[in-house]
Amino acid sequence: MTVTIERATAASWVEPDGVAPRGTLIVIPGRGEGPELYERFGRRIAADAYRVQVVSDPVADPALTTSQVLAITAEVRPYVLVGSDTGALFAAGLVASGQVADVDAVVLAGLPTAEAEPPVVGQADAKSWEAELAARTACPTHRGRLAGQGLRRGALFEPIPAGWESLADLGRIQPPVLGLHGTADPVSPLDAARERYRQAPRAELVSIAGGVHDVLNDVTHRTVAATIVLFLERLRLGGELPPIAVSEKL
Numbered sequence: 001m002t003v004t005i006e007r008a009t010a011a012s013w014v015e016p017d018g019v020a021p022r023g024t025l026i027v028i029p030g031r032g033e034g035p036e037l038y039e040r041f042g043r044r045i046a047a048d049a050y051r052v053q054v055v056s057d058p059v060a061d062p063a064l065t066t067s068q069v070l071a072i073t074a075e076v077r078p079y080v081l082v083g084s085d086t087g088a089l090f091a092a093g094l095v096a097s098g099q100v101a102d103v104d105a106v107v108l109a110g111l112p113t114a115e116a117e118p119p120v121v122g123q124a125d126a127k128s129w130e131a132e133l134a135a136r137t138a139c140p141t142h143r144g145r146l147a148g149q150g151l152r153r154g155a156l157f158e159p160i161p162a163g164w165e166s167l168a169d170l171g172r173i174q175p176p177v178l179g180l181h182g183t184a185d186p187v188s189p190l191d192a193a194r195e196r197y198r199q200a201p202r203a204e205l206v207s208i209a210g211g212v213h214d215v216l217n218d219v220t221h222r223t224v225a226a227t228i229v230l231f232l233e234r235l236r237l238g239g240e241l242p243p244i245a246v247s248e249k250l
Contacts, residue, residue: 010035010056010068013042015049021076022049023232026069029057030085030110030214032155037145041216044225050232051076057152058090059161065090069100078104078235082228084216085110085187086160092168095175105235106173107228109180110213112160113192132156135186135213142217156187156213170200176241177203178231180224182211204231204241 015021025045027038035054042052053072058065069081081103083091088108094100133143135156170177177200181193190207197205206227208215215224234241 010054011039011042012051012053013039013046014051015046019049021051022236023051023078023080024072024074024076025050025052025080025082025107026072026074027052027054028065028069028081028083028087028091029054030083030087030156031057031059031158032152033057033084033087034150037142037150037217040142040145040221041225044222045228048229048232050229057087059086059155059158062090062161066094066099069094074102078232080105080107080232080235082107083109084214085156086112086164088112089160089164089168092170092173093164096169096172097167103175104239105176105178105231107178107180107231109216109224110185110188111168111179111181111193111196112165112188113196114165129153137214137218138210138212139217139219139221142214142221145217170196170203173200175202176235176239178228179203179205180208180215180227181205182208182213182215182218184210185213185215187213 029035029038035056038054042054045052055068056065079102081091081095081100088111091106092108095103095106132153133146136146137143179193179197181190183190194205197203208220208224211218211220234244
């Protein structure tokens with residue numbers, strides 16, 4: 001079920017009928033992305049009874065995105081802020097600065113770093129549409145969605161807004177942080193991202209084998225969604241994230 005909410009969120013997906021909701025996720029998109037590009041992600045997470053609400057691209061209007069996040073009442077907890085690309089920086093900045101103070105956890109996908117740049121090696125036109133698609137996702141279905149009306153082309157090649165990276169100080173985020181990052185991310189190198197996550201008091205970083213920049217919508221989107229759900233299920237048991245499924249040594 002998709003619900004449009006003019007002032008609070010751009011789009012949302014809720015739990016199936018007859019199923020009690022288990023938590024609330026607010027998703028902040030990356031550069032140039034419209035909320036509709038997160039329909040597949042929203043439906044998949046909502047199928048496990050977590051409410052998903054997607055706000056607008058903060059690069060286009062930071063004040064609007066902030067107001068949308070603050071306008072959402074998390075009636076069902078845990079309350080988790082999710083961000084992708086610059087949306088991850090923005091989400092981290094909101095929590096680190098105290099503008100959003102009551103979240104139970106933060107999920108960051110494709111977190112940009114100081115070394116984050118569009119790929120240029122071996123490409124005749126590093127800023128072509130094909131180069132942008134290749135950097136964003138290898139999933140043919142999502143590439144088809146990106147070719148529609150939900151993406152502002154070329155946005156991935158635009159610089160990160162000034163001050164966003166320093167504001168997104170993971171060392172000042174007290175709730176648990178889950179990082180998701182592709183091992184083949186050509187925009188934000190995994191090694192640099194790993195150093196950022198080491199600054200957080202409580203962070204788990206999951207690398208996605210062969211994943212490029214938009215791990216929420218890459219070919220491994222099912223595995224990524226399942227990883228997030230497992231994190232959420234542990235979060236429901238408490239902020240210390242006690243394990244539920246444990247691999248036994250045989």
